[in-house]
Amino acid sequence: MIQLPPQLQIMLAYDAVDFRQGIDMLAARCRNQLNHDPFSGTVFLFRNRRGTAIKLLVYDGQGFWLCLKRFSKGHLAWWPQATGAPLHPLAAHQLSVLLMNGHPELARFQEAWRALPATTTTAHAACSRTVGGA
Template sequence: MIQVTPQMRILVAVAPADFRKGIDGLARVCRDVLRQDPFSGYVFVFGNRRRQAIKVLIYDGQGFWLCQKRLSKGRFPWWPHSESEATDRLQAHQLAVLLSAGDPTAAQGAAAWRRVDGGAPE
């Protein structure tokens, strides 16, 4: 089982992926199109052309996981658009919203980093 944690670095591919590809094909997309190392520990998220399915590729140190979710009705309403970038970044809580067919940009969450103040007098 894969647990999405706040420390995970998540990249969403902007362009649709060919969903006939498996682990090796998507790992090549990571290298050639996204310019990222598929062994880097990033969580790579791909969508198909009709936005009815999502594939998630992750390397856990021992091997690759490839997960797919296909909606039985409707489409994923949000997907990043960029003329210049091949990827968009998401936070862990945003990925959970995306996988639930929601809009991750509307998801509110705590800041990824915040200063811890020891309460010492100044």
């Protein structure tokens, strides 16, 4: 299960990365190439060169989470083209669509009834498995 609260900051890296890279190399890439603090609580999203897998990197205040999704069939249906900036922001609901191999910019969502304030504390996103088989 991945918890994605609406106020979570999510940044998609345009360029593909070598998926042999682990937490330390991806955190260094965030800092050195993407000019963003990997300890900020931001969820960083990366894809492999073939477009068959996605990695999520996030720091939760106690340590890093590194989550991987490899698509069983086909390639990513959508990934934005680079615009000169190293990162592309995504909303939490757009990430949910992307993780199901959908097109987040074509998906339609109802407007929020009341906008949530931007959070200044460490964001919480975690990969965890459900206990009890639910």
